[in-house]
Amino acid sequence: MAVEIVRVAVVVLSYWTISITMVFANKYLVGDKSSDDISLFVSWVQCIATVVLLFAFNFARAVYTKNLESAKISYSTITARPVLQMAFCFVLMLSFNNMCLKLVGVSFYQVARSTTIIFVVIFSVTILKKAVSKWIVGCCCLVATGFFLGIDQEKVMGSLSVQGVGFGVASSVFIALTGIFTKTALDVFDRNEVKLTLCTNAIAIVVFIPVILLTGQFSSAISSGQLSDVYFWVFLSISGILGTLMAWISAVQINVTSPVTHHISANSKAILQTLIAVVYYHEVKSSLWWISVFLVVIGACSYAIRRYHEEKTPVQATEQIDIEKNMGEIEKQNSQVV
Numbered sequence: 001m002a003v004e005i006v007r008v009a010v011v012v013l014s015y016w017t018i019s020i021t022m023v024f025a026n027k028y029l030v031g032d033k034s035s036d037d038i039s040l041f042v043s044w045v046q047c048i049a050t051v052v053l054l055f056a057f058n059f060a061r062a063v064y065t066k067n068l069e070s071a072k073i074s075y076s077t078i079t080a081r082p083v084l085q086m087a088f089c090f091v092l093m094l095s096f097n098n099m100c101l102k103l104v105g106v107s108f109y110q111v112a113r114s115t116t117i118i119f120v121v122i123f124s125v126t127i128l129k130k131a132v133s134k135w136i137v138g139c140c141c142l143v144a145t146g147f148f149l150g151i152d153q154e155k156v157m158g159s160l161s162v163q164g165v166g167f168g169v170a171s172s173v174f175i176a177l178t179g180i181f182t183k184t185a186l187d188v189f190d191r192n193e194v195k196l197t198l199c200t201n202a203i204a205i206v207v208f209i210p211v212i213l214l215t216g217q218f219s220s221a222i223s224s225g226q227l228s229d230v231y232f233w234v235f236l237s238i239s240g241i242l243g244t245l246m247a248w249i250s251a252v253q254i255n256v257t258s259p260v261t262h263h264i265s266a267n268s269k270a271i272l273q274t275l276i277a278v279v280y281y282h283e284v285k286s287s288l289w290w291i292s293v294f295l296v297v298i299g300a301c302s303y304a305i306r307r308y309h310e311e312k313t314p315v316q317a318t319e320q321i322d323i324e325k326n327m328g329e330i331e332k333q334n335s336q337v338v
Contacts, residue, residue, distance in 0.1 A: 011256050015249045016269045022242040023106060023273060024280075025235050030102040036220040039098035042236065044208035047094070047201040049240020054198040078199050080188045086181040086196075087203035093174035094204065095211075096167045103164025106277035107285070110270040111150035112168030114143055114296040117303050119176035127180060133310060139303035146295030153289035197247060263304035267297045 030039040062071035077083065097113070104112045118140045124130045154160035182196075189195045212218045226232045254262045274293055278285060 008256055011249070011253050012265055015253045015265060016272065018242055018245050018249055019266070019269055020273045020276065022239060022246060023101075023109065024277075025239040025242065026098060026101055027106050028235050029232070029239060030098050032102070036224045036226075037099075037102065038217050038221045038224065038226065039102045040095055040208065040212050040215060041217045041221045042239075043094045043098050044205065044212055045236055046240045046243050047204045047208065049237065050201045050244050051198060051205060053241065053244045054194055054201070058194055058198060073195055073199060077188055078203070080185075082181060082184040082188055083196075083199060084203070086178060086185040087200045087207070089174045089178040089181060090200050091204045091207050093171055093178050096171035096174065100164050100167035100171055103161040103167065105159065105281065105283065107274050107281070107283055108150065108154060108159075109168075109277075110274060111147060111292060111296050112165050113172050113175075114147050114150075114300070115169055116172040116175045117143055117300055119173050120179065123176050123180055133306075135306045136303060136310070139299050139306060142299030142302065143296050146292045146297075146299060149288060149295065150292035153286055153292060157286070157289070193247075193251070258308075260304045260308040264301045267300045267304075271297055 026042070029042045030037075058071050062068050100112055101109060121132055121136060121140055125132055151160060151165060185200075186193065186196055189199075221227055250262065253265060257265070271293065277283070
């Protein structure tokens with residue numbers, strides 16, 4: 001029992017450390033409002049790093065198991081409609097996420113992207129045609145209250161970025177959509193998450209090329225002098241590695257605990273992340289601002305717990321296992337955005 005507790009504690013601590021480190025590394029890379037915007041360029045390089053690492057892992061596993069055929073991915077699989085749908089949403093999710101992080105502080109980052117749960121519920125009703133209980137609606141209202149209170153307090157303190165909040169909301173929309181499309185995309189790859197993540201990032205690399213050229217971000221990256229900065233490349237490499245590690249540690253945390261516990265852990269981590277950001281950047285926040293953060297976290301955790309209990313109906317045990325797997329798949333696929 002004691003060994004199991006220590007194991008869970010180590011996994012949770014590792015998840016928190018990797019996740020928080022990745023957020024601060026990304027903030028350093030995308031810069032602040034006054035610096036040149038290279039957020040999409042950063043997203044592109046992070047996708048390249050993820051593809052290189054996952055390709056090496058996929059090939060090494062095939063060699064180790066003496067089954068090289070298992071490493072192959074057909075063109076028809078990559079171009080399957082569910083995969084392209086998810087890849088499209090993934091690109092927009094990652095883009096809006098980094099653009100949001102550029103314009104808002106790390107301390108407000110969690111609140112700016114807190115509407116993910118609300119859009120998950122909206123799309124569950126409109127796309128998946130699922131009924132939603134009043135308790136789930138209540139959790140969404142709690143999150144929405146924290147979201148708008150946080151915006152109000154940022155405005156009062158003069159640090160509000162309307163565009164940054166807009167990017168955060170857009171990121172939330174595509175995080176929710178990516179989660180919905182994950183299940184059908186995984187079916188194309190016979191539930192192989194590594195291959196799905198590898199192909200999603202590979203498609204993203206191709207899509208990002210014309211985008212960063214047309215937006216001038218590639219030129220901005222060159223003219224800013226950051227490409228000659230050793231620290232920039234160190235942080236960029238670290239963020240790429242951390243992005244891949246996040247997918248792994250999220251999977252491990254879900255496996256040693258549960259999807260619901262993982263969700264609660266992620267939101268609890270957000271509080272520590274906010275505290276660290278406030279201290280590190282020497283920020284002063286009002287009581288109402290802190291209340292907004294806690295409302296968002298409490299609403300998100302309550303949603304996860306309530307959803308779990310509502311889905312845990314007296315059906316066959318195998319159906320319950322499938323429910324937990326689907327919850328976990330959404331969490332793991334979205335782990336690249338923290």
